[in-house]
Amino acid sequence: GQQLNQSPQSMFIQEGEDVSMNCTSSSIFNTWLWYKQDPGEGPVLLIALYKAGELTSNGRLTAQFGITRKDSFLNISASIPSDVGIYFCAGLPASGSRLTFGEGTQLTVNP
Amino acid sequence: EADIYQTPRYLVIGTGKKITLECSQTMGHDKMYWYQQDPGMELHLIHYSYGVNSTEKGDLSSESTVSRIRTEHFPLTLESARPSHTSQYLCASSPPVTDTQYFGPGTRLTVL
Numbered sequence: 001g002q003q004l005n006q007s008p009q010s011m012f013i014q015e016g017e018d019v020s021m022n023c024t025s026s027s028i029f030n031t032w033l034w035y036k037q038d039p040g041e042g043p044v045l046l047i048a049l050y051k052a053g054e055l056t057s058n059g060r061l062t063a064q065f066g067i068t069r070k071d072s073f074l075n076i077s078a079s080i081p082s083d084v085g086i087y088f089c090a091g092l093p094a095s096g097s098r099l100t101f102g103e104g105t106q107l108t109v110n111p
Numbered sequence: 112e113a114d115i116y117q118t119p120r121y122l123v124i125g126t127g128k129k130i131t132l133e134c135s136q137t138m139g140h141d142k143m144y145w146y147q148q149d150p151g152m153e154l155h156l157i158h159y160s161y162g163v164n165s166t167e168k169g170d171l172s173s174e175s176t177v178s179r180i181r182t183e184h185f186p187l188t189l190e191s192a193r194p195s196h197t198s199q200y201l202c203a204s205s206p207p208v209t210d211t212q213y214f215g216p217g218t219r220l221t222v223l
Contacts, residue, residue: 035214042203086151
């Protein structure tokens with residue numbers, strides 16, 4: 001099946017710093033989604049992208065659907081302690097019918 | 112905002128017990144999913160349904176079973192729980208057009 005490579009696996013940053021993470025694949029995707037998961041909770045949808053080249057913001061979060069349709073990135077600006085959690089990317093492959101999830105990026109923000 | 116609910120949130124049971132994890136959504140979504148996730152790890156799809164009376168096994172083999180008798184309800188059952196079933200179980204649903212999945216809060220299952 002289609003695999004998503006999400007990086008980095010973990011990040012340790014200072015409060016106020018900007019953060020960037022990405023997902024890449026060798027396959028083409030029709031949809032890219034970004035989720036945040038707090039410990040003991042279900043993933044919460046942050047941003048959904050449905051068109052190549054699309055750039056979408058949600059507060060301090062910005063995500064882009066790569067023009068090649070094989071990648072996506074998520075940026076967080078001016079991080080705060082409540083940004084701590086695991087961020088997952090997910091993609092709907094052009095040749096498939098179910099979402100594929102990345103392995104997650106664990107973000108730690110030091111106050 | 113997604114309206115998808117899971118009960119119980121936490122469950123501690125002994126080996127050999129039969130359990131049912133409940134999942135319901137009020138959005139009228141046809142598609143529903145069950146994932147298994149260990150803490151801090153990736154999500155593994157174990158079951159999915161594209162509508163009433165439709166159920167399929169996911170990518171990760173699981174001893175659990177599911178049913179879909181009503182659109183809004185997608186329960187997961189373990190006939191005889193074992194310690195290896197200890198994990199977090201996440202339910203999700205998606206509308207037909209976008210396949211964007213919305214997750215419930217999860218059930219944390221511990222089998223002693």
